Amino acid sequence: MHKNYIILAHTNPEQLKRLVSRLSDGCSSFYIHIDKKSEINAFLACFENAAHVTFIPDRVDCIWGDFSQVEATLNLINEVISGGREGYTIFLSGQDYPIKSNREINAFLEKNSGFEFISLEHKPIQKAHYLYKERVEAYKINISSKRWDYVIVPYIFSPIDVKRTFAKFLLRKVSVQDLLLSFKKRKQPFAEHCKGPQWWAFSSNTLHKIHSYVQDNKEELFSYYKHTIYSDEQFFHTILWELMKRDPDIRLKDYLHYINWEREGVELPVTFDRNDIEELVSQPEDKLFARKFDARYDAEILDKLDKHLQQQCIAAKDRNGKEP
Structure with a gap:
């Protein structure tokens, strides 16, 4: 199964290179948006002659918790729609890292083919909330x-x-x-609004449906969400909820990220370090990626994850008698 990874990045080019290298398996393409505030040449230098990596030219000045994040994501989706291969499109940040091997990622997606992976946090936001x-x-x-x-x-x-x-x-x-x-009371494009973590993975069919819906309703959607706080945690969730009302073929499972928002005494979400290896590798099979990581703060956790994933591949090879 081919995978199109779309990535929002703004810092640490070498860490981004490491992420792409770890996920490169011969059946993956990478579409990368570099924040317009960031100097892009350092990123480009890390990926010379990488045919499977595309830095999109339509860059946005991304603001935390803002519609600009959605615009950058839509620009990445446009690139996938226009030139990407059929398969899952998986949305990551440059500070994510896999906690499962490529073999496990591919096996999980094959096993759950036909599902979309996103968290809608169970129900629309209640008006009384x-x-x-x-x-x-x-x-x-x-x-x-x-x-x-x-x-x-x-x-x-x-x-x-x-x-x-x-x-x-x-x-x-x-x-x-x-x-x-x-x-002035805001004119809302939807009767119900959903929210959840920003990250998702969509099949080609669903990605095309979302893309078509956005194109057909672009003026209304942009006008509303450009003034919506944390619109990056609502835009795709609410559109998908609306599509599901009339499309029974869209079936959901939880998103594929592990993010720790619960640890006390630290800035959240947790930036994982070398002491968190057991927490990361013990996650269930549906948690394929974790965030966040900062190699400038602690690169050893990435080394430990790489070692663990390599050991998983060796074990699988021993069991199967062939390359995983």
């Missing part, structure tokens, strides 16, 4: 492209974060025009 007011009704206004440098302009009849919004207005960071948005 505070997240609905923040993620569906309010407007997100970017002050700059720096992380956290934004304000939430609440719908006046659903007030949230009012003090912070007006404080930034007084500091002349929010225009009067933006502030007046609080009197």
